[in-house]
């Protein structure tokens with residue numbers, strides 16, 4: 301039975317996995333090229349910001365240690381998980397540059413190890429990358445044969461930042477790409493001990509698992525874009541209500557309700573790039589993936605098309621407050637964030653932009669530079685602005701009341717992409733516009749009627 305695990309790469313995913321394995325009774329040794337990450341773990345601190353991580357590490361201190369030396373980690377474990385960055389390259393594919401470096405060290409460590417060891421690639425990669433890009437490095441550096449002398453699997457995680465530990469311990473399922481049965485058996489035995497929810501394990505070839513991983517994210521982004529398109533439809537239809545329509549769609553078992561709430565685009569470090577990478581794969585293999593491209597373009601154009609829709613509410617040289625600059629609530633990550641794109645579009649159109657986010661202020665300040673004044677106080681963000689755009693359904697924004705919107709000059713217009721402030725409807729101090737909802741008024745129904753007149 302496997303009792304000792306090494307985790308290579310102690311970043312946003314790897315550090316949480318190391319703590320998660322330890323919390324389920326494994327002895328864990330972490331490895332990173334960054335001395336700070338190693339020191340943090342050895343001192344019982346979290347090397348990255350993630351919900352519950354610091355507590356889990358400190359509660360399991362006697363089961364976790366870290367080193368800069370991959371050989372030491374391989375020697376002192378039976379299975380190694382590799383979770384190093386695989387950033388996008390200029391083709392839209394994922395570069396193996398960091399993974400190659402990690403695999404080289406792992407291969408050298410395997411050369412000096414006499415017992416069977418399983419290497420597991422967890423970082424997101426494209427189909428073919430492990431068998432053709434990484435395994436040869438392990439075999440060459442170790443002088444050993446995969447499937448005979450050591451095992452290999454591809455085992456990506458489906459986690460969301462902010463709930464990495466919960467997602468890691470309670471997955472919907474485990475996606476397990478195996479080089480051979482023995483490697484798959486070894487990894488499955490680890491998952492059986494890790495899972496708090498007895499998640500089932502789907503075992504398949506390396507390439508099928510690589511395709512499945514990236515397809516999950518890409519498919520989810522299509523649902524998100526579809527819901528955003530529905531919101532735009534409902535914005536035009538008299539009495540339209542995107543939540544009513546989405547609830548109905550969600551009742552269909554083929555569709556489901558999750559990720560079907562009309563809102564404001566997808567972003568973050570995974571969704572946009574996975575979509576582009578799958579498109580790259582299609583282009584490379586001669587598979588028609590034009591709807592992936594269309595989805596990406598649709599998502600990237602949202603900021604500009606909303607600006608077009610709502611521009612008439614902003615007076616020339618007017619001031620706009622953008623609430624929610626992280627790519628999702630409760631996050632400090634601003635990478636590919638729709639809120640950031642909206643700030644830039646507004647600034648480029650000549651408006652004064654004030655940004656606010658409960659956690660992402662610092663990152664947003666760096667990302668936006670002179671495009672927006674990012675403030676820490678919500679009161680300050682809302683003071684004397686012409687238009688307020690609510691871009692994330694953050695709890696801090698859900699709690700806003702009419703009295704929080706003050707303007708000496710005019711009634712501010714509050715445009716709510718997530719419809720979280722319905723209580724503002726009809727307030728004297730402001731005009732409330734929920735995106736994805738259209739009141740039943742005479743003008744819009746006349747316009748609609750004209751479509752169907754003979």
Ligand SMILES: NC(=O)c1ccc[n+]([C@@H]2O[C@H](COP(=O)([O-])OP(=O)(O)OC[C@H]3O[C@@H](n4cnc5c(N)ncnc54)[C@H](O)[C@@H]3O)[C@@H](O)[C@H]2O)c1
Nearest residue numbers: 309310311312313314332333334383384385386402423424
């Ligand atoms: N963060 C997410 O939400 C998420 C979700 C699913 C999948 N993934 C995938 O997981 C992988 C890692 O993502 P992340 O967000 O944890 O990255 P990250 O940048 O937060 O962390 C990567 C860590 O790997 C370390 N590292 C780099 N080269 C190394 C080497 N040779 N040996 C040991 N350590 C090394 C870095 O110093 C860093 O600490 C990526 O492929 C990503 O696509 C991430």
